[in-house]
Amino acid sequence: MSTINPLFVDSTKPxxxxxxxxxxxxxxxxxPGESLFFELTDEFGFEQKYEMKKxxxxxxxxxxxxxxxxYQHPIHYRFLVVAEGAEVQTSAMRDIxxxxxxxxxxxPCAAGEFVKSKKSKRKSTQSVTVAQPKDKNAAPVIKATAAKPLCEPHILSQIKSLFDDLL
Structure with a gap:
């Protein structure tokens, strides 16, 4: 029994x-001067990059x-070619x-897809605040601010997952 059947191990793993x-x-x-990275985003939106070795x-x-x-949790990933700290090429984002x-x-994905994927990753941190005027007959004043929300969805699950990784 020197080798273990991987199908048996998989079927018993919760x-x-x-x-x-x-x-x-x-x-x-x-x-020369380029590096290859594996970038993944987990189900909570936590992003990680790993350098790949030849x-x-x-x-x-x-x-x-x-x-x-x-095991069996969804992730999104792509491969990146980086030169001098800047992304040169990337593969399409995949889900598994x-x-x-x-x-x-x-x-590698086409240049248009690369630009789209970079723009879609940016999150808008602008929020809208409605201020009530002192005069009840006046229209409300709408202000745009660049503040982040205090509570993001699944933050407790993300923290719990990070503690599980440490233990």
Whole structure:
């Protein structure tokens, strides 16, 4: 019984347990000074980046990294090529449920899609405040402020998840 059948291990693992996910990207070539990153966003919107390492064999060259994820929980991910701190190329954003492996071939997205994905990631932090005037007959004054809300959805779940990771 020196080897364990991975199907048996998967079938007994409850959803939500932590697993090591091996991430690999094939058919990518980097220029000198460029780095490859795996960027993921979990179900709570927590974003993480992992640098990928080059692994050369006689048959192929691939980039790999290992990530701890909650088994069968949804994530969004993409691959980034970064040079001098700026994103040069990116793959399209993908959605999956976390498992033991993510293996893909490099497919950079078109320039228009790259711009769209960068704009969609920015959150608007502008909120609208309605001030009631002292005179009851006057119209209310609407002010736009750049404040963030005090309570974001799922913040307690995010904190709990972070503590679970530490323990």
């Amino acid at each position: 959803i939500g347990d932590k697993v090591v996910t091996n991430v690999e990207l094939l058919a990518v070539s980097l220029q 692994l050369e064999t006689k048959k192929s060259v691939k980039y790999t990294t290992e990530v701890w994820l909650k 449920c976390a498992g033991h492996i993510i293996s893909e071939k490099w497919e």
